[in-house]
Amino acid sequence: xxxxxxxxxxxxxxxxxxxxxxxxxxxxxxxxxxxxxxxxxxxxxxxxxxxxxxxxxxxxxxxxxxxxxxxxxxxxxxxxxxxxxxxxxxxxxxx
Numbered sequence: 001x002x003x004x005x006x007x008x009x010x011x012x013x014x015x016x017x018x019x020x021x022x023x024x025x026x027x028x029x030x031x032x033x034x035x036x037x038x039x040x041x042x043x044x045x046x047x048x049x050x051x052x053x054x055x056x057x058x059x060x061x062x063x064x065x066x067x068x069x070x071x072x073x074x075x076x077x078x079x080x081x082x083x084x085x086x087x088x089x090x091x092x093x094x095x
Contacts, residue, residue: 003094004062005037006069009051010087017084025077032068033060051087058094065091 012018028034037056044050059065068074069091081087 001061004059004065005092005094006034006055006057006059006065007090007092008053008055008057008087010053010055010081010085011051012053012085014084018081021077021081021084024080025074028068028071028073028077029057031071031073032064034058034068053085053087062091062093 035058037058039055040053043054057065059068069089
């Protein structure tokens with residue numbers, strides 16, 4: 001089975017409010033076996049526009065990655081995140 005990844009690029013507008021998103025998203029990540037590969041560390045935008053926070057999350061399959069994103073738990077967390085941050089999330093199949 002081919003692994004899949006969430007690639008999230010985020011600018012957090014309210015760090016305190018964003019903590020609520022992190023807590024709310026945890027059950028979805030646990031339920032679908034998410035493993036954080038990169039989570040907001042040092043980065044350098046060498047081409048294009050960067051964002052302040054970059055996250056890569058590994059899943060066992062594209063199905064797990066998709067199911068996590070569309071799960072009721074994550075959709076609740078997303079509604080919190082969108083109040084406090086701007087960004088993009090891509091689902092990408094591994095090789």
